[in-house]
Amino acid sequence: MALKDKYDVVIIGSGPGGLAAAISAKKYGAEDVLIIERDVELGGILLQCIHNGFGVEIFKEDLPGPSYAQRFINEAMLLKVEALLDTMVLDITPQRRIFASSKINGFVDIQARAIVLAMGCRERTRAQVRLPGTRPAGVYTAGTAQRWVNVEGYMPGKRFVILGSGDIGMIMARRLTFEGAKVERVLEVMPYLTGLTRNYVQCLLDYDIPLQLQHTVKRILGHQRVEAIEAVRVNEKWEPIPGTEEIIPCDTLLLSVGLIPENELSKKAGVQLDALTGGPVVDNNFETSVPGIFAAGNVVHVYDLVDWVTEAGLAAGKSAARFALAERRREIRHIPLLAGHNVRYVVPHELDKQTLMEEEVRLQFRVKQPVEEPVWVEVHSENNLITRKSERYVRPGEMVTIVLTPRHYEEVERATSLTVSIVER
């Protein structure tokens, strides 16, 4: 795929949020739409969520995650959305320039008229839940284990304890059981389940996997590899209750302790973040505090239902297309004012052609070199002389002014840039 320098809408991340944004941007008139994804394929996290339960709202069907993603991938491809895979976006500027590093294309530098941030979320890790004990192998996040078991095809252990009763943790408990592992226990520090009750039934109860509420991991035991964990009951303040400790032998501990929006890039783009959600502050069009930068999906706040992520993506894509089209119209109306022969700079830098329909526009500039004899100050379009005036001399210390008037509108209307230059007589 030949990359363009400039796109109407660039979407970062190809999960359901990004795919929906791309589809809707196309439908609302954006011409060049590009998705940049760091993985080698489109689809995002759903590709590893092989269980059913997706799409009940949008498709009125109970689909596995990969099928839900595939439907949107197919639609995006039909609409000729471009995709740059295996490419990590490193930086975004508030002026919507994107810098990325790509396996195939090397260093990529793209200007976008509008951007949709759809980087999703990531899991909280051990450091964020402060687990004491040794640091043996065998402690992973539930999502990492999910990818290994469901996509890459290897089992991280044989006997598991899962910390956290979130949906990913419970779904993994069933999945590991399917693959012949033993899940000894699911521990939850809160006095209630943090995932859906139906997952408690069909993932834990169905397979006799014990759940203990108000329990946590006090210590991890083992040297090279996890050998056991010490579970303990906690009070309302999450303090361990002495005497309730229990050693549970296991070789793997999975953490399913919550998700946080992935916003390193948003910060770099100067987007204002909400301390509560961890995601960008957005308006009802999903526009962030930086004009032309939109955000959708779990990057904004962690959703319960993927259908709602899709809805948010559709809305953000539509807003981004609108912004990009307005930007295109602005670009057609606005042309650059360039410094030609012996001119250092011109102010203003750009001309809004429509102004000239009604009023005159003063162009001011300084020369590079003094010329102590009469010269022409000329304004050219690509092909024609638009106007000129004479000066008896020009000097860098003295600003020069030349005026465009409504009489010039017809010529200027056809121009894509204007150049101001000094011509010796």
Add this chain to the structure above:
Amino acid sequence: METTEKMICITCPKGCTLEVTHDGQTVLKVEGSGCKRGKDYVERELKDPRRMVASTVRVRGGTHPLLPVYTSAPFPKPRIQELLAELRKIEIKAPVKMGEVVLADALGEGIDILASRDMPRMTG
């Protein structure tokens, strides 16, 4: 013999806790359901409990070593382990298209096992 027990409806994400009075497989009373599907669930759960099953099968020459698959309809719960053992024996060849039948009429239950996604052939 009449018994009363708690059951959780898993038909939708609400997950209502139902108080069920039944005599064997005959449902006498259901309380606490958010909608009328709650009673249907209880009846099915007592007579013939079923679950959607999603797992993977091995795939050769694809972009990944595993292909995610799922049951075309809820599968009888007591036979899930048997079904999983059956799936472990399968190895198919890429490319695969979403919805392709990976195993027809699994265990003679009249339910097909379908591919959850496309699996393109590995290139290069």
